[in-house]
Amino acid sequence: MPSVIRLYLLLVLVWVIGSGQNMAQTNSSPAKRDINAVLRDHEKQLMAIPDVVGVYVGVLSDGKTPCLKVMLAKETRHPELPQELEGYPVIAEVTGEIRPLGTP
Numbered sequence: 480m481p482s483v484i485r486l487y488l489l490l491v492l493v494w495v496i497g498s499g500q501n502m503a504q505t506n507s508s509p510a511k512r513d514i515n516a517v518l519r520d521h522e523k524q525l526m527a528i529p530d531v532v533g534v535y536v537g538v539l540s541d542g543k544t545p546c547l548k549v550m551l552a553k554e555t556r557h558p559e560l561p562q563e564l565e566g567y568p569v570i571a572e573v574t575g576e577i578r579p580l581g582t583p
Contacts, residue, residue, distance in 0.1 A: 547567050
């Protein structure tokens with residue numbers, strides 16, 4: 480009987496160790512915050528960059544990867560523009576000046 484108990488304890492120990500390794504792998508990359516919350520929290524920072532006329536949530540050219548789009552008034556180099564924010568890519572696109580339409 481003692482050998483059966485030892486075998487059972489050994490199996491439980493192996494299972495616990497194996498479960499812990501799987502949990503560590505699963506939890507190694509934290510979940511991203513919602514992209515809309517990221518945009519809301521960084522919008523003022525992005526809009527303060529010269530030539531930035533707007534920001535919005537978009538997708539990459541693959542059609543499914545969410546990203547933050549930054550609209551620029553003109554094509555210039557912006558070293559202060561981050562390449563990513565909280566794990567989301569930041570994509571710059573030149574749209575030109577944004578102006579309201581005339582009054583109806």
